[in-house]
Structures are given as C-alpha cells and as structure tokens.
Amino acid sequence: MAQKYKKLRVRKHTVVLNRSAGGDAGIFFFLTIMGIFMFIPMYYTVIQSLKPLDELWAFPPRLYVVNPTLKNFKDLFRLMNSSSWGVPFSRYIFNTVVISVSGTFGNLVLSSLAAYVLSKMKFPGKGWMFQLIVLSLMFNAVAASIANFIIMSFLGWVDTLWAIIIPAWGSTLGLYLMKQFMDSSVSDAVLESARLDGASELRTFWSIAMPMVKPAWLTLIVYSFQGLWNTGSTIYIYSEELKTFSYAIGQILSGGIVRAGAGAASTVVMMLVPIIVFVVSQSNILETMASSGMKD
Amino acid sequence: MSNKVADAAQAAPKRAVARKDMSKLQWTLKEMKNNWVAYIMLAPYYLIFLTFTIIPVFVSFFLSFTSFNMIEAPVFIGMDNYARLFLDDDIFILACQNTLIFAAVTGPVSYLLSFTIAWFINELPPKLRAFITLIFYAPNISGSAYMIFQVAFSSDSYGLVNGWLLDLEMIDTPILFFQNASYVMPLCIVVALWTSLGAGFLSFIAGFQTVDRSMYEAGAVDGVKNRWQELWYITLPAMRPQLMFGAILAITGAFGFGGIVDALAGNPSVDYCAWTIMHHLNDYGGARFETGYASAIATILFIIMIGSNKIVNILLKKVGQ
Secondary structure (H helix, E strand, O other): OHHHHHHHHHHHOOOOOOOOHHHHHHHHHHHHHHHHHHHHHHHHHHHHHHOOHHHHOOOOOOOOOOOOOOHHHHHHHHHHHOHHHOOOHHHHHHHHHHHHHHHHHHHHHHHHHHHHHHHHOOOOOHHHHHHHHHHHHOOOHHHHHHHHHHHHHHHOOOOOOHHHHHHHHOOHHHHHHHHHHHHHHOOHHHHHHHHHOOOOHHHHHHHHHHHHOHHHHHHHHHHHHHHHHOOOOOOOOOOHHHOOHHHHHHHHHOOOHHHHHHHHHHHHHHHHHHHHHHHHHHHHHHHHHOOOOOOO | OHHHHHHHHHHHHHHHHHHHHOOHHHHHHHHHHHOHHHHHHHHHHHHHHHHHHHHHHHHHHHHOOEEOOOOOOOEEOOOHHHHHHHHHOHHHHHHHHHHHHHHHHHHHHHHHHHHHHHHHHOOOOHHHHHHHHHHHHHHHHOHHHHHHHHHHOOOOOOOHHHHHHHHOOOOOOOOOHHHOHHHHHHHHHHHHHHOOOOHHHHHHHHHHHHOOHHHHHHHHHOOOOOHHHHHHHHHHHHOHHHHHHHHHHHHHHHOOOHHHHHHHHOOOOHHHOOOOHHHHHHHHHHHOOOHHHHHHHHHHHHHHHHHHHHHHHHHHOOOOO
C-alpha cells in the first residue's frame, strides 16, 4: 500500500510537494494503529455471532472462530418467533419500518421545500430563520425531552407513533446540508430564467432545483433513515405493540448468558443495514458534505 | 403568479424609489406580501421545527422557575430550583463535573481525531480512501454495536481482556471493569470516542478534497517547507467553514452520550461515578416527576452547550492567522 501511494504522488504532481519519508511512515503507523482500534470491535462482534456455544465460552477467549456456524442467527429467528414477547415479533419490525419510511419521506419533502426557500428566495425574516436552525444544531435534543413530553401530551400524541414520526419531519441536519448544497450547486441564473419564462416557484423548485441536488436528497435520506432505524425505547411510548425493533434487540441482548450468541447475531443484523446503505451512497454523501461548511 | 415575477423585474427601479416613501414596517409588510409563496413553502417544515425544537427550550426555561409535577398547575417559585441545584444537590455538582470531564475529553479528542484522519487519508487513492472512511465511520452508524465492549470487558474470565490477563497470569481474579468506579469513566470515554467519528468526519474528508490543489503548489514555490506549514497556512484557512461545522457536531455529541453510559455501566453507575447532567435530568424529569426542577437542569444544559459552541466559534476564527 505504501508503495502504491508513493507512485501515485509522483505521477500526479508536477511540482514536488514537501513530503518527508519519515512523515509518510509516521502517518502510515498512526493510521494502522487507529484503524485496528476502530476495526477490532466491529470484527469481534461479527466473530462472536459466528461462534458455536463452546467457543463463546472458551478460555482463554479467542479473537477468531474455529468452527463458524449460523446457529446463532437461527436462534435469533427462533427467539423472534417465540411467544414470549406478548406481541408478534414482526410487530416490532413493522413499527420500525413505518417510523423509518414515513419519518424519512416527510423529512425529505418538507426539508427540500424549506431548503429551497431558505437558499433561493428572498423575503423578510430569512436571515434569522436560518440562524435559528443553525443554533438548534448547537444543542442536543435530549435536553429538550422533558419539555417535548409536555408538548406531546398537550397534542395527545403520547403513546402513538406520531410522537416519533412528526418531530423527525422537522429535524435539522438534513435540511442544513441540503440548503448548503443548494447554495453552492444550484445557480441563481438558471432559476431566474425559469421564473422569467413564467414557471411558478413550486414548479421551479420541483423541475429545476430538485434534479440538481440529488446527492443531497440521498444524504438526507441516509441520515434520517439511520437515525430512525436505530430508534430505541423513548419516554413517549410505553405500549408494547408500539415499540421498535431496536428496543426488542436490546431485550435480546439483555437476556444474559443463554442468549450471548443470539445477542451478537442481533447486533450484526441491526448494524448491517446502515453500513450497507452507507457503502452504497458514500460518494453522494461526500459530495453533499463538500458544501457542508459554515460560513460566518 | 407568472406575470408577477416579470412585472417585479420591470418595476425594480420604481420600487427602489418607493422604498424611501415608506416606513420600514410598511416596506417589510409589502415584501412579505409579495413573497407569500416563500412563507407557504417554508411553513410546514418551520412549524414542526419550532414546535419540537425551539419551543421546548422556552418551555424548559419558563418551567425552571416553577414547581411542577405534570398533574397540578405549575407554581411560580422564582430562583428556588437553581438555588437548590447549586447549593443543595451534591449529585448535580458531581454530574456537572463528570459531564465537563466527558465533554472536555471526548469533544476535542474526537474533533482532532476526525481531522487528523481525514487529513492523512486525503492523498490516498480514492478506493482506498473510501475503504478507510468506512472503517472509521462504521462505528458511528452501527446502533448498539458498542455493546461489544461489554463483552470484551465483562467481569468474568470469558471477557476478552480479563481472559487474556488471567491467561498471561498478570492478574489472579477478574477485574470488575464496569463495577469499579476508577475504570468506568475512562472506559466510557474510550467507547464514546470509538463511536464519535460522524458527520463532522465526513465533512472534513470532503473539505480536504475541495481545497484547490494549485494552492499547495503555489505554496511549495513560495517557500512552504513541510506539511505542517502547508496545513497551517493553506489547508486550515481554506477549510474554516468545515471546521466550524465539525466543531458544532463534536460539541453537541460530547454533551449527549449518556446512553452509552447506561448501556455499559448501568443506571445509576456505581457510586454515580459516570453520572452526567443528562442522567440527572432524566432522573428528575422521567422518574421523579419533578418537572420544574428537571427544567432548571435542562436550562443549564442548554446554556452550557450553546456557550461552549460560541467560545469554540471565536477560537476557530483565529485559525491560520
């Protein structure tokens, strides 16, 4: 790897940049150590899920598996189908899918509209409206949970899925990224000419601006989906039939020794979805992130 | 609508004169009326945003001056909640300490780590860069994958760390990692760091890619001697917007990871050794229904979070100067 890296550098630059071999070696060393630290826990999770029972409880514990088996995954599905849940397990999955899909869809529609308005239209109040959104990135929503509970009970949404779905529609990170992306990649001149041709704002938004910000849609979808997919137990929901997949996985994980294998398998199932989504959309996300910076 | 824009364009010079004849309020109202479409398009998002993100801050602030239990009407008690927090509640003081230690370690370290890694991988070939990005970013999106640390550091001999230490005969009895106050905080910080390379990290990676390459070459000609000078004089100033964005996410993250502590060390953690303001808030708000008191805690948390963001903002403006 180190060699490939060197060759490429010589090939790409006409002016030789100031790079020392010692620096390159140091960087390589640092990246390797950090990479191992980041990777081992993920790797170990997968390995644990493939271990048969006797290897899970072998001494000394091993970082590798001798006889890999899918038994833990079968156990997981058997556990899911067991009647000990009070509601059918598919109900948890259904809830998570409903929350993730409707939350993400609503967020996409409302945030795109808002991002277009904040980025490309001029009207009184625009400045502070966006500043308020930036300000909200500065505090963690958990701090607002008690007050939110009061608002939810006032609206009568406590113990309904609305309590999770509707706030997701107004989440800020996706809107922020989309607005910044529009600032840098949708030219005002194109929109202006569409307006002069008589297109309504809604039409300009939909047929001119939207197709130009596809990477930002995808990024918003990924972020929103990941967040909602991992929704666990919240203070807003107490009925068992409204709880989520992540919550049920937590119940399996807390089942102790007998479920160690199934627990590891469930973590793998849970983490595969966001990771695959990220791998598929990585280049689009990075394209969006290029304009994420905050101008002062 | 269609003609309106064209009319507006033609009428532009006329309007500029007209503005002088109007008071500021009249002008604003006229502009608002002309741009009613903007408000209609923005309204659905903004109403939800206000209701669930901004109004709660104000609700917390007002309730923090009351005694309120969610059932009876709130009673105004002035600054009593704050007095009680700072003078009578030892655990809150402990929670403040813990939160500040957590944040002071995880925030800067995760920020620097994100930046350093993004910087180091910047010159690698794209495929390799994408792969390394995935390795470092995956823990952040993997939900409860950090629970593996509980397996690795479990308190019996089957835990990875205890098993190895026992096998190497470095210890006689397993260490109770998550039941021992002196291990809980450092371990939770390590786990938090493990999960902390998120959107800010991606923003840095993308930011490095957008720095104009010819600037480096110009810098090399102008006498930039090594990669540190290059970083300070060329890269950092060019990336200041990304640095701001990353800092905001790092700070917000650093104050919000009570969930990891609960999952690993239990709630409450032994001797409250990893008890954070977030835990205190949930304890009084969720379990004891002292909503007024909890609101005072939330208000302090808001002030700390926004305050640290503003301070870091000021510091970042000095970068590369």
